Amino acid sequence: MSQAATEQKYTPAQRLSGIVNSYVITSAVNAVIRLNIPDILGDSEVDIDALAKQTQTNADALCRVLRLLASMEIFEETKDRVFANSEASQSIRTDTADSQRAMIEFISDPMHMELYADMLPTIKDGRPSSEHRFKKNIFDLFEENPDEQKRFNDAMSNLSKNAIRGVLDAYDFSGIGTLVDVAGGHGVLLTSILQKYPDMKGVLFDLKHVVSGSKIRIEELKLTERCSTASGDFFEAVPSGDAYILKHIIHDWDDEQSLKILKNCHAAMAKTGARKLLLVEMILPGRNVMHPSKFLDVEMLMLPGGRERTEGEYRDLLQKAGFQLTNVFPTKGPNNVIESVPID
Numbered sequence: 001m002s003q004a005a006t007e008q009k010y011t012p013a014q015r016l017s018g019i020v021n022s023y024v025i026t027s028a029v030n031a032v033i034r035l036n037i038p039d040i041l042g043d044s045e046v047d048i049d050a051l052a053k054q055t056q057t058n059a060d061a062l063c064r065v066l067r068l069l070a071s072m073e074i075f076e077e078t079k080d081r082v083f084a085n086s087e088a089s090q091s092i093r094t095d096t097a098d099s100q101r102a103m104i105e106f107i108s109d110p111m112h113m114e115l116y117a118d119m120l121p122t123i124k125d126g127r128p129s130s131e132h133r134f135k136k137n138i139f140d141l142f143e144e145n146p147d148e149q150k151r152f153n154d155a156m157s158n159l160s161k162n163a164i165r166g167v168l169d170a171y172d173f174s175g176i177g178t179l180v181d182v183a184g185g186h187g188v189l190l191t192s193i194l195q196k197y198p199d200m201k202g203v204l205f206d207l208k209h210v211v212s213g214s215k216i217r218i219e220e221l222k223l224t225e226r227c228s229t230a231s232g233d234f235f236e237a238v239p240s241g242d243a244y245i246l247k248h249i250i251h252d253w254d255d256e257q258s259l260k261i262l263k264n265c266h267a268a269m270a271k272t273g274a275r276k277l278l279l280v281e282m283i284l285p286g287r288n289v290m291h292p293s294k295f296l297d298v299e300m301l302m303l304p305g306g307r308e309r310t311e312g313e314y315r316d317l318l319q320k321a322g323f324q325l326t327n328v329f330p331t332k333g334p335n336n337v338i339e340s341v342p343i344d
């Protein structure tokens with residue numbers, strides 16, 4: 001096909017057919033990540049036979065998959081059957097500063113894809129796909145599958161790492177004595193805040209089997225004196241502190257469950273007189289606007305059964321839990337810091 005033919009403008013119908021085929025790309029990207037191909041290519045060009053030998057794969061099959069990906073600018077076929085990283089595939093190497101590999105590996109992995117294999121039951125009754133397909137809550141499913149749990153935790157840390165600069169630039173945390181990160185995963189956000197604010201203390205709270213994975217990071221960053229950990233269930237209670245941060249937590253849950261978490265924060269805050277509750281979340285924009293929050297909203301529908309919300313919906317939810325939304329600080333990325341104070 002001539003260059004002109006490949007650069008033709010597609011009709012909306014042709015674009016739809018391309019979009020619907022994109023699961024093929026998702027599956028292919030996951031396979032090449034598991035084969036470590038972006039790292040193997042590094043900054044070099046590698047012939048397909050050498051690549052197949054190193055990855056113990058079938059050269060013809062690998063070549064056809066990489067050829068498809070190169071047509072989407074994920075890798076580049078520099079000469080016939082010779083491949084190199086493109087700008088996009090560089091971002092799924094493990095050793096680049098802004099690597100998004102862990103996040104892409106989780107989104108594209110077979111269990112995640114299986115959760116999306118049939119959306120119809122969820123659309124019919126609004127219940128998460130994990131309950132239809134595996135008959136359980138997504139977090140229990142992760143707990144029973146340690147490899148998937150690891151991919152999920154790594155993806156959350158990856159997302160946090162890439163979102164943190166924006167949060168630190170957008171919000172001034174100074175003056176906070178002890179910050180409680182409610183369901184802070186492996187503590188990437190909290191430890192970054194503590195590194196920037198040397199007088200602050202932190203409490204990292206999450207489920208027991210998750211919080212245990214944060215110890216190495218806290219030790220490596222020499223934060224053991226200032227960062228403690230606590231485990232438990234946020235539907236029961238959360239630890240005491242002077243301010244609370246919940247990043248990508250409320251969006252995991254429906255309104256009723258979110259209210260329980262927020263009310264438990266409110267109760268803990270009432271004991272110590274804490275005055276600040278910060279949510280780090282995306283905010284849904286208006287009709288027909290393309291925004292990552294609309295993908296995340298469906299991810300929340302399909303996996304934990306939560307939802308993304310508009311600013312007005314956050315305001316209402318916070319108010320029902322006893323908080324007044326005081327400010328929204330947009331970050332450079334898609335997230336916002338939503339600040340609120342307890343209503344006296």
Ligand SMILES: C[S@@+](CC[C@H](N)C(=O)[O-])C[C@H]1O[C@@H](n2cnc3c(N)ncnc32)[C@H](O)[C@@H]1O
Pocket residue numbers: 139156157160182183184185186205206207210232233234235246247248249252
């Ligand atoms: C979407 S992740 C967000 C993690 C972290 N805040 C971040 O942004 O990277 C949701 C977190 O909620 C935790 N979680 C789920 N159910 C919980 C519960 N009942 N009590 C405490 N933590 C829970 C999970 O273990 C997970 O770390």
